[in-house]
Amino acid sequence: MRFLSKALVITWKDALSEMRTKEVLSSVVVFALLVIVIFNFAFGASQEKMLLVAPGILWVTFTFAGMLSINRAFIPEKEQGCLEGLMVCPISREAIYIGKMLGSLLFMLIVEAIALPIFTFLFNLPVLSLQLVVVTVLATLGFVAVGTLFSALAVNTKAREMVLPILFLPIVVPLIISAVKASELALSRESWATLASWLGIMGAFDVIFLVVSFLVFAFVIEE
Amino acid sequence: MTADNGKVSPVWAIDIQGLTKSFGNSLALRGIDFQVGQGESVVIFGPNGAGKTTLIKLLASIMNPTSGKILINGRSLKDNAEEVRRQIGVVTHQTFLYSHLTGRENLEFYSRLYDVPRRRERIDEVAALVGMKSRLHDRVGTLSRGMQQRLSIARCLLHRPSIILLDEPETGLDQQATAMLWQALWSAGESPTIVLTTHSLERGLALCERLLILAWGRIAYQGSTRALGLDDLRRTYQHCVGIEP
Numbered sequence: 412m413r414f415l416s417k418a419l420v421i422t423w424k425d426a427l428s429e430m431r432t433k434e435v436l437s438s439v440v441v442f443a444l445l446v447i448v449i450f451n452f453a454f455g456a457s458q459e460k461m462l463l464v465a466p467g468i469l470w471v472t473f474t475f476a477g478m479l480s481i482n483r484a485f486i487p488e489k490e491q492g493c494l495e496g497l498m499v500c501p502i503s504r505e506a507i508y509i510g511k512m513l514g515s516l517l518f519m520l521i522v523e524a525i526a527l528p529i530f531t532f533l534f535n536l537p538v539l540s541l542q543l544v545v546v547t548v549l550a551t552l553g554f555v556a557v558g559t560l561f562s563a564l565a566v567n568t569k570a571r572e573m574v575l576p577i578l579f580l581p582i583v584v585p586l587i588i589s590a591v592k593a594s595e596l597a598l599s600r601e602s603w604a605t606l607a608s609w610l611g612i613m614g615a616f617d618v619i620f621l622v623v624s625f626l627v628f629a630f631v632i633e634e
Numbered sequence: 635m636t637a638d639n640g641k642v643s644p645v646w647a648i649d650i651q652g653l654t655k656s657f658g659n660s661l662a663l664r665g666i667d668f669q670v671g672q673g674e675s676v677v678i679f680g681p682n683g684a685g686k687t688t689l690i691k692l693l694a695s696i697m698n699p700t701s702g703k704i705l706i707n708g709r710s711l712k713d714n715a716e717e718v719r720r721q722i723g724v725v726t727h728q729t730f731l732y733s734h735l736t737g738r739e740n741l742e743f744y745s746r747l748y749d750v751p752r753r754r755e756r757i758d759e760v761a762a763l764v765g766m767k768s769r770l771h772d773r774v775g776t777l778s779r780g781m782q783q784r785l786s787i788a789r790c791l792l793h794r795p796s797i798i799l800l801d802e803p804e805t806g807l808d809q810q811a812t813a814m815l816w817q818a819l820w821s822a823g824e825s826p827t828i829v830l831t832t833h834s835l836e837r838g839l840a841l842c843e844r845l846l847i848l849a850w851g852r853i854a855y856q857g858s859t860r861a862l863g864l865d866d867l868r869r870t871y872q873h874c875v876g877i878e879p
Contacts, residue, residue, distance in 0.1 A: 431735070491728075492729070498694075498695070502747055
């Protein structure tokens, strides 16, 4: 409980900072909406075509919007010299990881909650379904679990904005492919049983990378 | 440290044994050994690159040593990091404060991480101590560098640390702000153990009981500040380091 309460204090601080600056949310929401609108114009209004390309468009939007968000997870800490401030506190490095990860998860879910209804409206597709919500949450969790770790790794490099996508995107490819496939099935109103294998892959990815990131974060942040 | 009926009783506030730190092929610290007594104040002098900041970062457990041991109040920093960090306060030229949050929000954040009891009262107390109580509701980014540094001292004192590490805390401050900073720190009144790094020989000599000169990752000189005048110290420094202070 103590561990989680310390992690939540860090999440609270990130949320409060973001409420003041709106640096991440404003840029990420604008980016996400821009991508959706551009694709909407590019592919026209054919329902058949839309159903085919919509899952890809959705996850291109979330992936690149998520990259922007993840990139900012540790940069403000580093720029203001506060990462060392966190490291001298009597909390475990893992609590820092969970706190920062929950912050990124919160920001991404907010962006997705804004983008999905607009996607529904522009593409005229049944995006707001329980199946798609489950797919989105599972994929986002895995995305931020890996992203937070790599963000901490990249923040100590000179070309941090370049380094993060190069390191991070190859790792999350299986997750994104699963999310696209599962979204395609959800949009076609397939049964839960049909989605199960893709949900299983995403669930396994989440568990594995949450555990691995949790365990290696201290090494990444200290050296 | 002494052993007594199997119990280890702390003698030294800080006990450093054979400490080395390397970054790739470059050795920043080359086998440092020194001890600091309870309530003692020690100043570390040395040119840029001597290893002062690395030493403070190792003591604050921001980074891990390559080899050697650090004991804080008799407990290994490596094995009891979280517990030991609770006894340490750190002030550097970076304030560890979030510029978009107010002073009170910053202190609230750190007091939660340190489990400070009666948070609100303690925040008011330390803010008053550094003369910042009336500016607690201002965002840190709107405060002057001197005010930010005073808030940083308040942050450091929040959890009543028994050891305070100061790494060139006066960097970027004018003379008046520097004087105010030291006054705030030394008026905390809880006689903590202090390790200070600074380039100001005069200030270090005036504020601390013992001094160390670090050069090329080694202790080149250590002794009492009482035995030295400023001119003696300048000569000793030049002799150890090879350049004028």
